[in-house]
Amino acid sequence: xxxxxxxxxxxxxxxxxxxxxxxxxxxxxxxxxxxxxxxxxxxxxxxxxxxxxxxxxxxxxxxxxxxxxxxxxxxxxxxxxxxxxxxxxxxxxxxxxxxxxxxxxxxxxxxxxx
Amino acid sequence: xxxxxxxxxxxxxxxxxxxxxxxxxxxxxxxxxxxxxxxxxxxxxxxxxxxxxxxxxxxxxxxxxxxxxxxxxxxxxxxxxxxxxxxxxxxxxxxxxxxxxxxxxxxxxxxxxxx
Numbered sequence: 001x002x003x004x005x006x007x008x009x010x011x012x013x014x015x016x017x018x019x020x021x022x023x024x025x026x027x028x029x030x031x032x033x034x035x036x037x038x039x040x041x042x043x044x045x046x047x048x049x050x051x052x053x054x055x056x057x058x059x060x061x062x063x064x065x066x067x068x069x070x071x072x073x074x075x076x077x078x079x080x081x082x083x084x085x086x087x088x089x090x091x092x093x094x095x096x097x098x099x100x101x102x103x104x105x106x107x108x109x110x111x112x113x114x
Numbered sequence: 115x116x117x118x119x120x121x122x123x124x125x126x127x128x129x130x131x132x133x134x135x136x137x138x139x140x141x142x143x144x145x146x147x148x149x150x151x152x153x154x155x156x157x158x159x160x161x162x163x164x165x166x167x168x169x170x171x172x173x174x175x176x177x178x179x180x181x182x183x184x185x186x187x188x189x190x191x192x193x194x195x196x197x198x199x200x201x202x203x204x205x206x207x208x209x210x211x212x213x214x215x216x217x218x219x220x221x222x223x224x225x226x227x228x229x
Contacts, residue, residue, distance in 0.1 A: 034217055043118075043204050043220025044157070087156065104149075104157040 004088045009109040018075045020108050022088030025069050031090040033064060033071045038085045083112045120205050120221035126229050127199060135190045135224045137205035144210040146188035151202040163188055200228050
């Protein structure tokens, strides 16, 4: 099971770009990388998923280098409402129903300051 | 709207009492999961189920039980054997078909406290 390592916390200011990096040195060939956002007293919410290179959607970008041993979630122009915990997970879609995708670390607490 | 509904939002348990947390989904997802989250911590997997009438233990199953009699329902019972049940409990579901690694969809949780 691929273990992930993220910074415990990060601070940023409104309007800045925030990059959160996750290390996953033992990622397997078929593993995808998924990021979630969690607000206090709520369930995590899916942000973005990728396998290699770069993925972009309406809220974030995900950069994955060629060796796939790390990934970086990029949040453009953050606002106060982006203050949350961000989790990085790796998993294998071929192992349907397994627990491979289901190990959440402690995540990264992002605090956006005015 | 499609989604996952957890109830109740807050639950109190007396010592020695079993309590059941409800989780219902109308997303037609195959897999369902229960997690426990303690303050300032990540999520830990309690049980998961891929198909009706089948489920597997996660990392911290002791003191908990589940059932999956219907595809849309996955209730969790916190038994008296769980000595430290105070936590935030999250239910999730996921499709097992389609391309890529289908993300999990979470409910808004049940906060369980001991009286």
